[in-house]
Amino acid sequence: MFALYGWSAKRWTFDKERVMDTMLRVVRRAKPKTILVSCSDPDFQGIFRHLCTEELKLEEGQVFPITIMGGGLVLAESANRKEERNSVGGQIEDALTEFNSITTIVLVGHADCRRVRLNENQTKRCLQEAGVTTQDCFPNSEIRLFYVGFESIEELPLPRLADIAST
Numbered sequence: 541m542f543a544l545y546g547w548s549a550k551r552w553t554f555d556k557e558r559v560m561d562t563m564l565r566v567v568r569r570a571k572p573k574t575i576l577v578s579c580s581d582p583d584f585q586g587i588f589r590h591l592c593t594e595e596l597k598l599e600e601g602q603v604f605p606i607t608i609m610g611g612g613l614v615l616a617e618s619a620n621r622k623e624e625r626n627s628v629g630g631q632i633e634d635a636l637t638e639f640n641s642i643t644t645i646v647l648v649g650h651a652d653c654r655r656v657r658l659n660e661n662q663t664k665r666c667l668q669e670a671g672v673t674t675q676d677c678f679p680n681s682e683i684r685l686f687y688v689g690f691e692s693i694e695e696l697p698l699p700r701l702a703d704i705a706s707t
């Protein structure tokens with residue numbers, strides 16, 4: 541029993557060093573380029589990371605994450621999430637004030653989101669509406685929209701305000 545304990549204690553030491561090396565590394569004086577507004581749904585965190593590293597080609601320290609149930613969708617007026625919308629809007633504003641290195645705001649919506657309960661087409665439309673509102677509030681930032689499905693990630697075009705108003 542004692543020997544077994546010693547063995548696992550040794551392994552624990554090894555793992556601890558690995559954790560220190562990979563997870564607790566602080567990027568000092570990071571210059572984030574992109575605000576990422578995404579959902580806190582645990583099912584999707586892996587693919588959101590993939591979106592950052594593979595699709596957006598962002599490195600550690602280049603993302604300013606804003607995580608909220610519903611993600612970018614809460615910024616659409618039709619999502620009827622006024623408190624969340626104000627909270628996220630305030631966080632974006634703070635981030636832009638704090639880091640003048642930020643050029644882009646990425647809004648993410650995903651399939652089967654528990655917060656908004658919309659089908660695929662409705663989710664995409666909601667995300668585009670959120671994009672238009674966000675562009676209106678933050679005209680100096682580039683807005684990009686991503687719909688994350690179960691099998692693929694799709695970038696949606698940002699419609700012009702007039703297109704949304706006429707539909």
Ligand SMILES: [Zn+2]
Pocket residue numbers: 579580581609610611650652653654655
């Ligand atoms: Zn969600």
